[in-house]
Amino acid sequence: MLGLDILMENWEVLLKALGYSLLVAVASFSIGFLLASAATVVRLFSSFRLPRWLVRGYVEVFRGTPMMVQLFFIYYASPSIGINLSPLQASIVAFALNSAAYQSEYLRAGMMSVPKTQYEAAESLGLTKWASISSVMLPIALRASLPSLGNELVALFKYSSIASFVTLPELFYVARYIAAGSFRYLEMYLVLALIYVVVGFLLAKAFRRVEKLVFVPGLMH
């Protein structure tokens, strides 16, 4: 069958490559999520103007420049300030920084969907500002942001192909190598597309499980 033999012949390399793609996606998603949470809280709740502006500037810069440029900047420019990153490290750092900008926007939208009265109720019990945010506002905002965050994870998995340009042997890099070596471009790229679709689908499915797990009746309308 078309593509099946190319898969059989190269499954070991492809599996390892898939591991890299997933690693980049999941690691940068997770780090990005932590950064985004902090950024969102600062942007919406800081009493000081400067940190709010810094976060806004960060988001605008990382949303406003191509991911490829960010990755090249981090991989090729960082040695000149004494930081040497491996292709894997550079990819995770670049994608995490990029994703944090997007995720913070999703979290901001989630946060703004939470009624202010929830905050007031927490405050009125005697909770501090930080406790009100972390144990009332964030958990609700997070649930509202989950569908967008799921999207972001799948997107990161696909964009991890960009890491091939800094020589990370992830899926796209390996597929190009195999295709060029065997001249079986059609088969290889069909198989590659199929792998992205299937794994992307599974990631989305896993995320919907998380959504179900934390589902609260009546929270999302």
Add this chain to the structure above:
Amino acid sequence: MSQVIRIEDVWKYYDGRAVVKGISLSVNKNERFVIIGPSGSGKSTMLRMMNMLVRPDKGRVFFKDVELTSPGVNPIEYRKKIGIVFQHYNLFLHMTVLKNVMFGLVKVKGMSQELAKKRAMSALESVRIGKNLWDKYPSQLSGGEQQRVAIARALAMEPEVMLFDEPTSALDPELTGEVLEVMKELARGGMTMVVVTHELGFAASVGSRIAFIDSGELVEEGTPKEVLFSPKKERTRAFLEKMWELYKIEPEW
């Protein structure tokens, strides 16, 4: 008589417009202080100043002997002693009924889960929220049930005074009774209460003192008999006439 809450010449401005204009009043222990007045008269803003959810732009707020408006005082410390019940219940949307009531006990009072659970259960029982509802989420409850859970949440903290901000205004008429009944029980138990309400029947039967507020000013204050049935000020009279008409009750004057 010992004062629990006192506000002194408090002012609040929104967009340069004064919504509370120099109101002073004090609430004594075991008193049921009822505040009436037209919508938008500044009643809710004033009530929220009593626990500093709204910070007055001018004037002073005292909880017992402590001046909450003093720069050295952190009002957060005193909020656990001042319960508040909101018009729209404001239960935590992502928590079950039981967790809603336990939340403050664990987070603010630092109680263990078991102890908080015990306390929450007895608070819920006291507002007649049965076991079958404890694991439900707010959206699965009727308005009356949600408001009673909100009362339990405030009550569980063992506050020294409870503030009520139009607790029945968002409820369907047939559900106001169950909430008012719980409030009457609290009053009978000696709870110090400050109640903003349009329920004149409740004000007359439960209130120990009534204040009428209009356009951000305290117009008249006295016993229910004085304020509700023989008001001295024309503004009070005009407001009550309208209200009594709504209740189909003939005024005595």
